[in-house]
Amino acid sequence: xxxxxxxxxxxxxxxxxxxxxxxxxxxxxxxxxxxxxxxxxxxxxxxxxxxxxxxxxxxxxxxxxxxxxxxxxxxxxxxxxxxxxxxxxxxxxxxxxxxxxxxxxxxxxxxxxxxxxxxxxxxxxxxxxxxxxxxxxxxxxxxxxxxxxxxxxxxxxxxxxxxxxxxxxxxxxxxxxxxxxxxxxxxxxxxxxxxxxxxxxxxxxxxxxxxxxxxxxxxxxxxxxxxxxxxxxxxxxxxxxxxxxxxxxxxxxxxxxxxxxxxxxxxxxxxxxxxxxxxxxxxxxxxxxxxxxxxxxxxxxxxxxxxxxxxxxxxxxxxxxxxxxxxxxxxxxxxxxxxxxxxxxxxxxxxxxxxxxxxxxxxxxxxxxxxxxx
Numbered sequence: 001x002x003x004x005x006x007x008x009x010x011x012x013x014x015x016x017x018x019x020x021x022x023x024x025x026x027x028x029x030x031x032x033x034x035x036x037x038x039x040x041x042x043x044x045x046x047x048x049x050x051x052x053x054x055x056x057x058x059x060x061x062x063x064x065x066x067x068x069x070x071x072x073x074x075x076x077x078x079x080x081x082x083x084x085x086x087x088x089x090x091x092x093x094x095x096x097x098x099x100x101x102x103x104x105x106x107x108x109x110x111x112x113x114x115x116x117x118x119x120x121x122x123x124x125x126x127x128x129x130x131x132x133x134x135x136x137x138x139x140x141x142x143x144x145x146x147x148x149x150x151x152x153x154x155x156x157x158x159x160x161x162x163x164x165x166x167x168x169x170x171x172x173x174x175x176x177x178x179x180x181x182x183x184x185x186x187x188x189x190x191x192x193x194x195x196x197x198x199x200x201x202x203x204x205x206x207x208x209x210x211x212x213x214x215x216x217x218x219x220x221x222x223x224x225x226x227x228x229x230x231x232x233x234x235x236x237x238x239x240x241x242x243x244x245x246x247x248x249x250x251x252x253x254x255x256x257x258x259x260x261x262x263x264x265x266x267x268x269x270x271x272x273x274x275x276x277x278x279x280x281x282x283x284x285x286x287x288x289x290x291x292x293x294x295x296x297x298x299x300x301x302x303x304x305x306x307x308x309x310x311x312x313x314x315x316x317x318x319x320x321x322x323x324x325x326x327x328x329x330x331x332x333x334x335x336x337x338x339x340x341x342x343x344x345x346x347x348x349x350x351x352x353x354x355x356x357x358x359x360x361x362x363x364x365x366x367x368x369x370x371x372x373x374x
Contacts, residue, residue, distance in 0.1 A: 058070055067081060085110065150339050168183065178214050240271075244289045266313075270284075270351075321347050335372055338370065
């Protein structure tokens with residue numbers, strides 16, 4: 001009797017023990033089955049694995065001063081600290097620049113703190129801590145360029161008939177060692193006099209700026225070319241051409257905030273529309289130009305930027321010439337955004353016309369526009 005009971009207890013314990021082992025084995029197998037899979041690396045995308053174990057696919061735009069600009073397929077443009085990247089694989093050739101001046105290109109792989117370039121089947125390893133910048137290779141020239149178009153319009157009908165527009169556009173080319181930028185802004189405004197039906201223009205100006213920067217370390221860059229062309233009928237300027245060079249310095253450069261300053265000599269030529277009989281209709285002047293640019297990422301969808309420049313030239317050419325621009329860029333959807341921009345311009349010594357009329361020193365305008373990035 002006792003032996004029977006003992007036998008039954010032994011069988012039950014053995015069964016339960018076997019069941020427990022089976023359950024644990026299943027759970028272990030189930031856990032391995034549900035581990036996060038490594039994505040299939042399709043050549044249509046660049047791939048980034050973050051230290052949080054998340055994968056992003058999209059396009060590498062550029063990397064400088066340990067910040068990578070990455071156009072995510074789902075999240076749009078992202079700025080990622082290099083220290084937050086666990087792995088990176090490029091779909092096309094990338095150009096890298098090292099602190100020692102070395103420039104190389106190939107398919108880029110970063111993994112486990114190691115940097116490699118694969119070119120024509122040959123893998124070359126580089127010191128990851130010596131990496132200065134990354135940009136799309138010249139082999140893929142179109143990947144080096146991006147740009148924007150922005151338009152703000154104000155229409156009025158009825159008691160007041162008025163038409164205003166501000167149009168701006170720009171392009172930029174970035175490589176591992178240089179940056180080229182061109183921006184254009186046009187401002188026009190007119191209204192119809194209700195008494196005599198005449199159309200009166202109250203604003204008509206154009207400004208084109210262009211610059212070329214060469215980076216030779218994370219903090220300092222050389223502005224090899226700084227060009228500006230502008231016209232402004234109501235400032236009595238037929239055209240004004242500015243040439244300069246400058247040395248630039250990054251004061252702040254983090255994932256959310258960027259602030260740099262540049263200073264250098266310049267030359268300016270100004271042609272006036274209407275001058276007095278004893279005045280020259282054109283002036284040339286050597287001078288000094290000081291500029292600064294500031295950007296701050298308020299949220300993932302809102303960016304704030306501000307830029308200021310002052311040209312110090314002789315009184316006959318206008319004296320100190322100031323230009324200030326600031327505003328917010330709010331992402332709407334995909335590549336479209338809402339831009340709110342404030343412009344302020346000041347000329348210390350504007351040129352009077354043949355009737356002795358002196359243009360106002362200050363010009364201000366606030367523009368609300370729709371922008372498209374490409």
